[in-house]
Amino acid sequence: MQLTKEEFKNRLKRKLNDYYEEDIDTASTSELFAAISAIVRDGYAPQWRRTRIAETKQKEKQVYYFSIEFLPGTLLKSNLLNLGWLKTVREALSDLDKIAEYEPDMALGNGGLGRLAAAFMDSLASTGYTGNGNGIRYKYGLFKQKFVNGYQRELPNDWLKKEGHWEVRRESKSVLVRFGGKVNMVEDNGWLIPQYEGERVVRAVPYDVAVVGYQDGLTNTLRLWDAEIPPEEELNYPTISDRRRVEDLTSILYPDDSNYEGRLLRLKQEYFFVSAGLQSILDYYITKLGNKNFAQLPDYVAVHINDTHPAMAIAELMRLLVDEHRVDWDTAWNITQKVMSYTNHTIMAEAMEKWDVNMMSELLPRIMQIITEIDRRYCEGLKGRVSDAVIDRTRIIKNGQVQMAHLAIIGSHSVNGVAALHTQLLETEVLKDFYNLYPERFNNKTNGITLRRWLQIANPELSDLLDQTIGKEWRSDSNKMLNFEKYYHDTKVLNQLHEIKLDNKKKLAKFMKEQTGIEIDPTAIFDVQVKRMHAYKRQTLKLLHILKLYQDLKAGIDHPKRVIIFGAKAAPSYVFAKQIIKVINETANMINNDPDIHGKLKVVFLENYNVSLAEKIIPAADISEQISTTTKEASGTSNMKLMANGALTVATMDGANIEIKDAVGEENIFTFGLNKDQVYKYYAEKSYHPRKMYEEDPVMKKTVDALIDGTVPNCSSEGQALVNNFLSDNEQFLVLADFEAYLKAQEKVEQTWAQKRIWQQMSLVNIAHSERFDSDKTIERYAQDIWHLKKLKIEKVDR
Numbered sequence: 001m002q003l004t005k006e007e008f009k010n011r012l013k014r015k016l017n018d019y020y021e022e023d024i025d026t027a028s029t030s031e032l033f034a035a036i037s038a039i040v041r042d043g044y045a046p047q048w049r050r051t052r053i054a055e056t057k058q059k060e061k062q063v064y065y066f067s068i069e070f071l072p073g074t075l076l077k078s079n080l081l082n083l084g085w086l087k088t089v090r091e092a093l094s095d096l097d098k099i100a101e102y103e104p105d106m107a108l109g110n111g112g113l114g115r116l117a118a119a120f121m122d123s124l125a126s127t128g129y130t131g132n133g134n135g136i137r138y139k140y141g142l143f144k145q146k147f148v149n150g151y152q153r154e155l156p157n158d159w160l161k162k163e164g165h166w167e168v169r170r171e172s173k174s175v176l177v178r179f180g181g182k183v184n185m186v187e188d189n190g191w192l193i194p195q196y197e198g199e200r201v202v203r204a205v206p207y208d209v210a211v212v213g214y215q216d217g218l219t220n221t222l223r224l225w226d227a228e229i230p231p232e233e234e235l236n237y238p239t240i241s242d243r244r245r246v247e248d249l250t251s252i253l254y255p256d257d258s259n260y261e262g263r264l265l266r267l268k269q270e271y272f273f274v275s276a277g278l279q280s281i282l283d284y285y286i287t288k289l290g291n292k293n294f295a296q297l298p299d300y301v302a303v304h305i306n307d308t309h310p311a312m313a314i315a316e317l318m319r320l321l322v323d324e325h326r327v328d329w330d331t332a333w334n335i336t337q338k339v340m341s342y343t344n345h346t347i348m349a350e351a352m353e354k355w356d357v358n359m360m361s362e363l364l365p366r367i368m369q370i371i372t373e374i375d376r377r378y379c380e381g382l383k384g385r386v387s388d389a390v391i392d393r394t395r396i397i398k399n400g401q402v403q404m405a406h407l408a409i410i411g412s413h414s415v416n417g418v419a420a421l422h423t424q425l426l427e428t429e430v431l432k433d434f435y436n437l438y439p440e441r442f443n444n445k446t447n448g449i450t451l452r453r454w455l456q457i458a459n460p461e462l463s464d465l466l467d468q469t470i471g472k473e474w475r476s477d478s479n480k481m482l483n484f485e486k487y488y489h490d491t492k493v494l495n496q497l498h499e500i501k502l503d504n505k506k507k508l509a510k511f512m513k514e515q516t517g518i519e520i521d522p523t524a525i526f527d528v529q530v531k532r533m534h535a536y537k538r539q540t541l542k543l544l545h546i547l548k549l550y551q552d553l554k555a556g557i558d559h560p561k562r563v564i565i566f567g568a569k570a571a572p573s574y575v576f577a578k579q580i581i582k583v584i585n586e587t588a589n590m591i592n593n594d595p596d597i598h599g600k601l602k603v604v605f606l607e608n609y610n611v612s613l614a615e616k617i618i619p620a621a622d623i624s625e626q627i628s629t630t631t632k633e634a635s636g637t638s639n640m641k642l643m644a645n646g647a648l649t650v651a652t653m654d655g656a657n658i659e660i661k662d663a664v665g666e667e668n669i670f671t672f673g674l675n676k677d678q679v680y681k682y683y684a685e686k687s688y689h690p691r692k693m694y695e696e697d698p699v700m701k702k703t704v705d706a707l708i709d710g711t712v713p714n715c716s717s718e719g720q721a722l723v724n725n726f727l728s729d730n731e732q733f734l735v736l737a738d739f740e741a742y743l744k745a746q747e748k749v750e751q752t753w754a755q756k757r758i759w760q761q762m763s764l765v766n767i768a769h770s771e772r773f774d775s776d777k778t779i780e781r782y783a784q785d786i787w788h789l790k791k792l793k794i795e796k797v798d799r
């Protein structure tokens, strides 16, 4: 029996009356939100229980996805959708969208990596695999971004303050995690066991969040750990500052790592959630599955290391097996390698984590001993088989630092990149030595997105059009979206597509007006770049394009109306990224207020980009800017979301852009710029001389000079910093090298925009082919190739 409108209203009335003595029309938004979320929790509770029972009965292998970031966004609508209730509740409550806005984003991540982790949680549950997330319950999510005089200011994001949480505190599942002190190895029956002295003990308390699978999927668990003082240790934490140190452990996401204290805290966080997660996995294995034979652990457990942040899982599992459960080293190592798998998300050197040996020895003495032993055995095992140089390049401990990527690769059976080009670069450039040693470990898993969120929730109008044309099956089987291509010549459908986009643009224009006061014409080209602010993503190239358009318009050269929309946060300690924000904001101010432009060009930098804001911007986009320096963007995922919503991509041949091009065909995407060989040639030959390009190209010169000749006001030092960067031979992101090609691609955009029908046809092809990037498909590949999972069998339930 499906939930009816009447039944939902009855339940809502009951909750409101019980909790607050209010009715639907007298209750406040927060009360309505709390009551609806309680109904939703009641709705998924039976399935959550059934999933747990099925897990212990069927004993299928489970994956534990260890990630320092999870970025689910808001959960009310996605839980409603996955329960099959969204439509009913929408009909019952006309202001559902307003009520849903009350929910703060669960922003426990920075960007793509965290969003991918959340998408994978959803897809595991939806496709019927038991998968558990393991992460940190940060008290403050990613900072709230405000602009003050065009500068980024960071405010705390106190997301837990509000009503109606999705989490359940599981105090009985708490475990202890140890830091610092000294460790002495003492003999016990021929076994060396560690004795700890003077260490600090912290209690890890799990908060479980239900991950509701789509329709008849499973309800899995995302387990987030909070740090507390163990009750039995109160006396060891006598002062407020002692207590605060424990609270700080899970207080903020990515504390500033530009200083020693910040890095130390980060290292603590990494060990904290890794140790807690593994302890709870082994507890479950022993008590619930009743198994003490650890040699079988890989048949029941897969642990996935999402980027290097959880790589200490390898050493911690060794510690638990060898020290706590007395498994001999070789057997334990064999188990560990079979259990662990690792995804690399970047080739950028600065994001490849390295920890100071001294810092690690002080904070985690036993873990450091174990890593040292792993490293010693690794080197010894290869000696004589490969050159000393290879051993030296690939070993874990080098120059007083622990190379976390090396630990992750050496301790895992699988290493994957996140798009075809990225994996290829790992194999042939970045991790070449490892690829030569262990080619069988390397594989590609191109990223994906939850089409449920980005189409069904964010763009219900487009979803309805798909229903009316190709039928509803695409909602559970994305392959069916390819049928949408059959409407390529259907004028009615093409017009509907246009109307839906226009409608979404009107809504966004209204929102932007409310947020920024800027008046927007919804018929203009909506040109969108939304992603972390980073030099390699080249928001700067977009800035130069804006300046070029501005100068043209001032000189009477016409262009179609365009609105350029940015959403981006800069890491708090990333000075250059913050300078870019300031310059874009000043440029926007100048252009938006220049009467000579007659509204032909607008630039809107929306504050506080997050998942919820993405849900507003993406359905309204005409153009998707994916303009990173080729080789630098591992995959990108906003490119996929924008494509699914019918935006046309302007792209370098980087990351997953290449696969988007393969899917839609050259004629349905605007590609430009240096290819990977040209980029590497510049690096190898040190032949990049941007100043020469700038001197010789008057258009480029005039555009770049706008940043320092007083054209863009109020940012002379930031403008100068950008120009110095552009003109330096060491500018590794090659902004000026791609400038001309980028302008050409944008001219092509303008010409195509003039041919409305062709534009709509291209848009339709992009929507149809976004099925390729459905994260359900990605997760099937992980489940089969890496984790070797089988689906859980579970009966249908009435809700």
Ligand code: 26W
Pocket (backbone or CB within 6 Å): 110, 111, 112, 113, 114, 116, 345, 346, 350, 351, 352, 353, 418, 447, 633, 634, 635, 636, 637, 655
């Ligand atoms: C060590 C400091 C650090 C940690 C995390 C630097 C940067 C990060 C990022 C937040 C990592 C990240 O989000 N990477 C992105 O991962 C996506 C999912 O695979 C890819 O699509 C993006 O290309 C990649 O930049």
